Amino acid sequence: MFDRQVHYIAVPIGMNLKNTSIFQGLVHVSGDSEEANIYATQKMLAKEEESLILQLHSLGYERIFENCWLPINYDNYDRSSLVSSLFKEIAGNYDQLVTKEKNIGCYEYLYSIAKKKKQINRSRTLDFGCGTGLILQANFVMELEVLVGSDICVQMSQIAELKGIKIISSSSFTARCHENFDIILVSYVMHYGLNLITFMNLVNFLSSGGILVANFHKDIQLEKIIEFVNTINDSSFTHSVSPSPYGSVLEILKISDKSILC
Numbered sequence: 001m002f003d004r005q006v007h008y009i010a011v012p013i014g015m016n017l018k019n020t021s022i023f024q025g026l027v028h029v030s031g032d033s034e035e036a037n038i039y040a041t042q043k044m045l046a047k048e049e050e051s052l053i054l055q056l057h058s059l060g061y062e063r064i065f066e067n068c069w070l071p072i073n074y075d076n077y078d079r080s081s082l083v084s085s086l087f088k089e090i091a092g093n094y095d096q097l098v099t100k101e102k103n104i105g106c107y108e109y110l111y112s113i114a115k116k117k118k119q120i121n122r123s124r125t126l127d128f129g130c131g132t133g134l135i136l137q138a139n140f141v142m143e144l145e146v147l148v149g150s151d152i153c154v155q156m157s158q159i160a161e162l163k164g165i166k167i168i169s170s171s172s173f174t175a176r177c178h179e180n181f182d183i184i185l186v187s188y189v190m191h192y193g194l195n196l197i198t199f200m201n202l203v204n205f206l207s208s209g210g211i212l213v214a215n216f217h218k219d220i221q222l223e224k225i226i227e228f229v230n231t232i233n234d235s236s237f238t239h240s241v242s243p244s245p246y247g248s249v250l251e252i253l254k255i256s257d258k259s260i261l262c
């Protein structure tokens with residue numbers, strides 16, 4: 001039975017917790033031969049939890065989602081295997097873990113921005129980092145001509161697929177595989193961190209006149225992604241950032257049909 005009080009810690013190979021005092025209280029739940037090991041805590045008293053949180057902060061971890069922890073240092077570790085291992089672990093419980101209204105509200109907000117800029121009635125839309133398909137509960141879904149999802153975690157996207165979303169696997173998500181989308185929505189994903197190649201491939205999925213709209217939970221990773229946007233340095237794209245109840249929102253508009261080389 002899933003327990004909300006349990007904390008999940010994604011530990012990259014090379015960032016061992018074995019020599020720390022919190023290690024005694026952890027259970028190894030998955031990983032080992034992979035690049036990431038996932039550890040879970042036992043149920044804790046409030047005081048023990050307080051101490052765990054302090055220690056994880058001091059060891060360089062951040063609470064990225066509910067009781068899930070990732071190392072803050074983005075540059076030394078490939079976060080994608082950590083993120084997919086973590087979501088693999090919680091995929092079956094994701095819909096119970098999140099405050100759905102918040103995620104659906106975020107989708108509605110991002111779509112309203114896209115709609116204002118695109119001014120079209122029906123559109124081909126990509127939900128990047130679609131998770132388990134909560135987008136299906138947003139009212140605007142009825143308006144879409146096509147809805148496609150993609151997620152780095154196979155287990156999350158399989159749940160979305162069972163609910164009826166067409167999925168592009170993240171392995172086929174490369175510069176060579178160009179489907180064009182009028183709208184790309186990125187809801188509660190950017191703070192996990194994207195690498196430059198993934199970001200460029202994502203932007204290349206925009207059709208001419210297409211728009212990508214993404215929120216940055218607590219503004220985490222905003223600076224990094226703005227750096228990437230500036231790396232594109234291409235007059236075929238414009239971008240802007242605005243505040244929102246869901247963290248800053250980045251809009252990238254593709255003006256012409258040239259694709260970026262990466």
Ligand SMILES: C[S@@+](CC[C@H](N)C(=O)[O-])C[C@H]1O[C@@H](n2cnc3c(N)ncnc32)[C@H](O)[C@@H]1O
Nearest residue numbers: 087103129130131134151152153156187189192
């Ligand atoms: C907090 S969930 C949000 C899911 C969904 N967008 C929602 O609002 O319910 C974050 C999702 O982003 C996915 N994700 C994180 N980094 C990603 C990446 N680089 N590429 C694709 N998906 C990613 C995770 O696997 C997870 O399913």
